[in-house]
Amino acid sequence: MIAYVMVGTNDLESAVKFYDRLMPKMNMVRVETDKxxxxxxxxxxxxxxEFYVTKPFDGNRANSGNGTMIALAVETSQIVDDxxxxxxDAGGKDEGAPGFRPAHGExxxxxxxxxxxxxxxxxxxKEF
Structure with missing residues (x-):
């Protein structure tokens, strides 16, 4: 159903540094960069x-949505931890430590x- 994911940024250079540290943990690589x-x-x-980080097309400031989240499936719990x-380590904010959530089983x-x-x-x- 989903063709790709796109998130907005107000500082592309810093965002690229963030995602360049994160994406390899999921066997993803940066394949294209533009201004x-x-x-x-x-x-x-x-x-x-599959994933873009971009300045908003309309020229306005990027902002995150309240209640918006992107879930990225990975192959092992170790990759979740990584x-x-x-x-x-790349400057992001912890919003929930790795672990099982009682309401969601395994x-x-x-x-x-x-x-x-x-x-x-x-x-x-586990089924993934």
Missing amino acids: DFAAYAPKSKPENI CHKAGI IYYAYVRDLDGNKLCFVHE
Whole structure:
């Protein structure tokens, strides 16, 4: 259903530094950079861009949505831990330490906000 994800930024240079530290933990690499955006794709399929960080097209300030979150599925709980740590180490804000959430059974989560306040969830389900 989802073709790609796009998050806004007011400081592309800083956002690229943040995502360049985070994306490799999920086997994603930056495949394109321009004055207004950076694009990331799976290392194994660099032609399939899945994630963009961009300055808003309309020229207004980027802002995060209240109640908006992007959940990124990963293959192991260790990758959840690694993504959370990379996000914090890159200057992001901790929004929930890695671990199981009692209300959601065997699903392992961690939450981080990027430098512009976009909320990211890293999630591993045993069935995944």
